[in-house]
Amino acid sequence: MHDVIIVGAGAAGLGTAYYLRDSGLDVLVLESGPDIGGRSHTVKLAGTSANSGAMFVYKGTKSEELVHELGIETVPFLPETYGIHVNGETVVAETNEDVVAGLNLTDSEKTELIKFIGTSLTEYQDYVSDRTSAGQLDKLSGETVAERIADLQPAVRDIIATAIRGGAVGDPANLSAKYAMRYFASYLAREKNNRLFALEGMQAIPRAILKRLPDHTVRYNARVTGLTLLEGEGFNEVAVTGEDGGQKLTAKHVVLAVPAPVVPDVVQNLPEWKTSALKRVASPGSTTLNIVADIEGLPEFKDWAFIVTVGMPFDAIINPVPGGTEETSRANILQLTCYGNSAGYLPGFADDEQRVAQWLEDVYTVAPQLRGRVLGVHAQTWQHCFALLSPERAAILRELQRSIGSLHFAGDYTSETAGTHGAYTEAERVAALILASLQPTG
Numbered sequence: 001m002h003d004v005i006i007v008g009a010g011a012a013g014l015g016t017a018y019y020l021r022d023s024g025l026d027v028l029v030l031e032s033g034p035d036i037g038g039r040s041h042t043v044k045l046a047g048t049s050a051n052s053g054a055m056f057v058y059k060g061t062k063s064e065e066l067v068h069e070l071g072i073e074t075v076p077f078l079p080e081t082y083g084i085h086v087n088g089e090t091v092v093a094e095t096n097e098d099v100v101a102g103l104n105l106t107d108s109e110k111t112e113l114i115k116f117i118g119t120s121l122t123e124y125q126d127y128v129s130d131r132t133s134a135g136q137l138d139k140l141s142g143e144t145v146a147e148r149i150a151d152l153q154p155a156v157r158d159i160i161a162t163a164i165r166g167g168a169v170g171d172p173a174n175l176s177a178k179y180a181m182r183y184f185a186s187y188l189a190r191e192k193n194n195r196l197f198a199l200e201g202m203q204a205i206p207r208a209i210l211k212r213l214p215d216h217t218v219r220y221n222a223r224v225t226g227l228t229l230l231e232g233e234g235f236n237e238v239a240v241t242g243e244d245g246g247q248k249l250t251a252k253h254v255v256l257a258v259p260a261p262v263v264p265d266v267v268q269n270l271p272e273w274k275t276s277a278l279k280r281v282a283s284p285g286s287t288t289l290n291i292v293a294d295i296e297g298l299p300e301f302k303d304w305a306f307i308v309t310v311g312m313p314f315d316a317i318i319n320p321v322p323g324g325t326e327e328t329s330r331a332n333i334l335q336l337t338c339y340g341n342s343a344g345y346l347p348g349f350a351d352d353e354q355r356v357a358q359w360l361e362d363v364y365t366v367a368p369q370l371r372g373r374v375l376g377v378h379a380q381t382w383q384h385c386f387a388l389l390s391p392e393r394a395a396i397l398r399e400l401q402r403s404i405g406s407l408h409f410a411g412d413y414t415s416e417t418a419g420t421h422g423a424y425t426e427a428e429r430v431a432a433l434i435l436a437s438l439q440p441t442g
């Protein structure tokens, strides 16, 4: 009998174990895969640490708090440029006017695009300096991006929808304007104050957490296939399959820290209110291609930050370390990640050499100078990229969070935001719930 069993060793699962570390409770984390981190996954690529999943630590969030607490080295994301590739032309420039002026669009499309960019930036700057009224905020939360861009000319709409998919994942029809437009505008604003890049990659956070947990807290290759709520008995039974064969474990508390669509596969007898809340979480797939290239003699590439790529299988290319780092060993090394959020989940992508080669050809269409200079490529596909912050999810957040007795739910999908910061925040919430249940009542 364990005090706490946590299902999943991603940000939410390991985070919960971390926030319980001083409680004296016997905590076991069951992870279906061979490694920790879940969607915080970092690979070594041509000497760099490349993130195939979560990329940035957002400032002012739980993830930032953790990188400081855990002593993880970060550099700020310092974009100087913005770029768009459309109709065979790639334009990267320091001002939005220069980006739009160079594009292969009609004059009326250019005028509309620059107007839209201007409005988004004003709205964003008002938001970040607390000038947005509560009424305007409500309107933004209840409105989708699709509604916001419905009246634009098709070419302009395509650029904005692609930029939003590249940065914020998901279809404009599902994304709240409050969330996605801010994401979009933060890149346009060359926002230097809101993202950090962990030099050893995002997986450095769960790795550092693991070091602070007692040995053997995590059991690997242990997929949880069933969970029975033994009502009235004060404990839960967890069926596990794994390298050691099948096993039944019991715990006083169980924390489900798996993506929302996986929850019903693990617990078969969920009450109707929980199943219907889970069904309303959109957690679309995404495919990424990490590239490391030698850019000696091509210094302009160092300034690349966020390039919207219209008509490609990926929606955006991001350079997470614009300007490079101080290290001379990295001076001519460029790290790029192509985000195929509209490509969704492509099972088998990583092993599909032809398809990966095609994506690389598409990269050369956007950046022909990189041909012959690529030092390493990593392909990855995610079935559940992250839980979209849609108006629909915001409305049912309390049901998503609500525990069923001593069965608790934590993940990006139960958070007010999304991302690793959401998952770590939820880890802390659930750890506090468990600790509170141990306090004598009355």
Ligand SMILES: Cc1cc2nc3c(=O)[nH]c(=O)nc-3n(C[C@H](O)[C@H](O)[C@H](O)COP(=O)(O)OP(=O)(O)OC[C@H]3O[C@@H](n4cnc5c(N)ncnc54)[C@H](O)[C@@H]3O)c2cc1C
Pocket (backbone or CB within 6 Å): 007, 008, 009, 010, 011, 012, 013, 030, 031, 032, 033, 036, 037, 038, 039, 040, 052, 053, 054, 055, 056, 057, 058, 063, 222, 223, 224, 225, 257, 258, 259, 262, 266, 286, 288, 382, 384, 385, 386, 387, 410, 411, 412, 413, 418, 419, 420, 421, 423
């Ligand atoms: C391409 C991409 C870009 C992103 N960019 C950012 C970003 O810049 N910043 C940011 O903060 N976030 C970003 N995110 C989102 C972030 O990665 C996730 O929101 C967060 O990592 C989710 O953490 P989690 O613990 O909820 O889930 P996960 O990380 O998915 O962890 C769940 C764990 O449960 C395990 N598991 C699943 N089923 C079972 C089972 N039956 N039994 C046992 N174990 C199981 C999985 O193997 C996994 O390890 C990005 C994600 C992707 C994919």
